[in-house]
Amino acid sequence: MKPALTVFTQLASTALILGLAAPAQADGMLMPHLPRQPIAPIREVPNFAIKHHKVKVTIKDQVAETSVDQVFHNPINRELEGTYLFPVPEGAVMSRFMMDVDGKMTSPELLTAGEARRIYEEIVRRRVDPGLLEYAGQNLYRARVFPIPARGDKAMKLGYEQVIERKDTLHHYRYGLSTEKFSSQPLQNASISITIETRQPLKNIYSPSHEISVHRIDDTHATVSWEASQVKPDQDFDLYWSTSTEAIGATLLSFKDGNDDGYFMLLAAPKVEWPAAQAQSRQMTFVVDTSGSMSGEKIKQAREALAFNLNQLTPRDQFHVLSFSDIVNPFTPGLVQAQGQPLSDALRFARGLEANGGTNINEALLTALKTPAGQGVPMLLFLTDGDPTVGVTDFGEILKNVKAANQRDVRLFVFGVGYDVNIPFLDKLAKENHGTSEFVRPNESIETKVSRLFAQISHPVLTSPKLSWGTSSTRDVLPTQLPDVFKGSQMVVVGRYRSPGSQTVTLSGQVNGKPASYSFPNQSFAAGRTPHSFLPRLWASRRIGQLLDQIRLSGQNKELVEEVIRLSKQYGIITEYTSFLVRDEVDVRARADAAPMMQQAEEQFTRSLSEADKGGSAVSQSQNAANLQKQAAPAPAGGGSYLDAEGQTTQVHQVKYVAQRAFYLKNGLWQDSLPAEKLPQLNVERFSPLYFALAQQPGVKDILALGEQVEFVYSGHLLRIADKGQSQLSPEIKNKLKL
Missing domain, CATH: 2.60.40.3680 (Immunoglobulin-like)
Incomplete structure (x- = not known):
């Protein structure tokens, strides 16, 4: 018993x-x-x-x-x-x-x-x-x-x-x-x-x-x-x-370490129970590619996605539908109200879409943008599965034409289907027209992705938003173009600041076509350290995403590459462009602009950029950069993750971020990325009195908790935890390490 x-x-x-x-x-x-025994290192007693x-x-x-x-x-x-x-x-x-x-x-x-x-x-x-x-x-x-x-x-x-x-x-x-x-x-x-x-x-x-x-x-x-x-x-x-009792509430978190510029994050969200009288209507234009390459399952899913989204419109919305191949086929000459017979006719139009012909992207978008203005926030959902083959086929010229025609600031949401689309072109098309881009892999559902976005933009609250930061001298604020605020959404803005103090932050924009402004007084830009130490790494994640987008869409640039390497190395944020940092032979303590580091970087960037236009790798690169830029939380304590060419998640286990610095696992040794070339080295015996004295210093216990083999910069020395080394807390050691 x-x-x-x-x-x-x-x-x-x-x-x-x-x-x-x-x-x-x-x-x-x-x-x-074992029963009635101390917690001991017995081989047969694992955790x-x-x-x-x-x-x-x-x-x-x-x-x-x-x-x-x-x-x-x-x-x-x-x-x-x-x-x-x-x-x-x-x-x-x-x-x-x-x-x-x-x-x-x-x-x-x-x-x-x-x-x-x-x-x-x-x-x-x-x-x-x-x-x-x-x-x-x-x-x-x-x-x-x-x-x-x-x-x-x-x-x-x-x-x-x-x-x-x-x-x-x-x-x-x-x-x-x-x-x-x-x-x-x-x-x-x-x-x-x-x-x-x-x-x-x-x-x-x-x-x-x-x-x-x-x-x-x-x-x-x-x-x-x-x-x-x-x-x-x-x-x-x-x-x-x-x-908050306000219609839109905002909270600012900040963190500043020493004399360096501080970091901040602003969160802004509207109330849930938004009055119906203040609800903004939408002018929704759907532009669907029906060229021959869309035949089969793709056109079937496109029909279902269009029908689903038409059914989600409210009576206060107006809409327009265009299909296109080598010619543009509008459902009606212009916008109609989303109710009654027009809506029923549009649903029949959607279910009758057939795939044939070429792809005239330029004419389709210009026709859609020439639609006479209606009431509400103008939005355009554009779905295509290939490159332009009819009419204007030069990507740069199409981008120029669309931007010139978009006089009403229409939000252009782009969906690229399959691996034959030019990813940078569609990304630029969305970015230059206040929208976003999504890509549907061959094994993914068009209907699911389109419907998910449509639900997110169903209830605009504040459009064309702008922020004023008082006299806090902010810089490097991301995103550079603020997204519209929708019911149920939350705006996340990060940046840096020079001048600490209490400020009134103001969010302005349009509500139902009329100017609106919301003030948030007593927002604190901290003068020193706060509990929000995650902010520097969150800002770095978004900044890396922005830089990678610039490189991917505009070409390789030495200064941009150097900044990506510096931030990735410092904060332990690994992407497909910087995965070389985890290799055992790479010295993470080297300067980002050092010749060996830049040589590794240029090889990796050249290889990645060669796959950035089309295919699974191009889709993943776009999604990785987008994920970093809209990241609301910093990467986990590890090096994070990114999507590979097949869209599978690659987890980075060789990086840990503790005590406000990145550590890399190199040949079984956890080492930080701080410069240490000219520092004296001191071996510390593991589990000795000196070891436990160090563990009581701020941040050091988290570093020692990484494992048995650790090397890090501390108090002007490069400390290495080893089997043998300094063990006693002598007056000389206490003075050297300021213990």
Whole structure:
């Protein structure tokens, strides 16, 4: 008979007082060891595997209730005991913290940061795993769990309340997902589901750490979700949201380090319940390629996509449909109202489209743009699967003609179908006409992609937007051309600034054809470091995307290439153009303009640009650049990912971004990219007193947590963690390293 479950626990004597505090780190780890034995480096005791991890959070105003379900798996043929560790940042306020292990409730022991540090350091020594150093310096809940059956599972449930961090109208919640990296196997599934209820209307909802799905129920209720499978999360989950009674709410986050120019991000979102009287109508023109190359499945999907989108129009919208091959075939001479007989006739027209003839892109677009103006925001959806073969066929001339004809600032949304379209031409066509471009691979659905975009642009709120930043001396603001604001959307703008201080930011534009302006006073451009340290890397991601677009669409330029390499190297952002940086033989500490670095770069750029016009690689390059430019959150702590020629995601595992610097894995050694050629080198013995003294310095514990082999610049020295080296914290060493 198996022994009954025993949980050894000592109730914390420290009272938890509700109040404003830092966000709580909210996930624990179960460290394995033999029954009644310390956590030791026994070969037969690997880390437990985490099979499932489900988190549900209910946030009402400033109080969050979090419940966690975890299932741990013992991978060996021997009964084990576990020590459950739950790190909590200093100052976090949590109450009603309870654990349910196989139906038995317990209150874990709360240890101070000093006590927790000793436990972490002891585990690091015994298990030869520096990863836990990341959590040193934080308070810690601890409980012992026994038994954990051989090759069996142990289900654990946690529940606690906490007070949400709030600054003015900005709220912040954190869940410490990064401890799941200690799982011996990828998680079968992990999910976070959050329900938010506020008294004031919700505006911006943003995660700098994960790609989230947001469903806005009404102005004061929303749900946020994230889900993944077969993953080992290594980054905490962060969520920000703001409240405002204004029609459009805005929040500015900023970060400045030393004398360097600062970084900022502005989030702006309209209210959900937008009054019907203020809803803007649209002038929708559909231009569909029906040339011979569209025959078969493509023309069938084009018919279905057009019919679906016609049915999504509202009675206040006006529309026009043109099909084209070597000749242009308009449905009507001009715009008609989206209701009654005109709509029924248009649906019959769409279902009767046939594919034959050549491709006269120039004439089709000029005919569409000459349509007499109607009421509402002018938009044009253009779908084609090939290059122009009839009429004007020069790409440059077509671009020039379209730009000259677009006197009404029509938003031109382009869809390229298949691999025979010229990708740079269609990208330029969209960019020069206030629109976007999408590409449909041979194995993808035209209807799905067209319908998804159509849903996003269904309710324009503010058109032709512009931003004024007060006297903050902003620069390198991205995107350079602001997108229209639609109901349910969120504008994300990043940039740099020279002058810190409080400013009034103004967003202006057109609402129903009339000027409108929204002012957001007391927006802080910080004078120093803030919790928003993700901003430099987010800005760098968007800047790299912009530079790659310039190179891809206008040709290779030494200065632009050099800046791409410098930013990619500094921030650990790897693309198909900079993938050479992860090769073992490439010295990432070399200057971006150094001859060996530029030679590698030119070879890689030349190879990529040779495939930038047509085919799968060209589609991926366009999508990669677009993804970087519209990125709302920085790449994960790793080097991120990009699409290969087949559209498959390439994950970059040889790069980590910690402590505001990029580290590259070179021949088993994690090394940062800071210049170190003239610095004295000092070997530090792993797990020695000096090693743990370094771990207590700001940022260093995160660096040491990368692994056993690490090399980094610190206090004017190049430190290398090694089997042998300096071990004692002598006065001379303390002085050298300023410890």
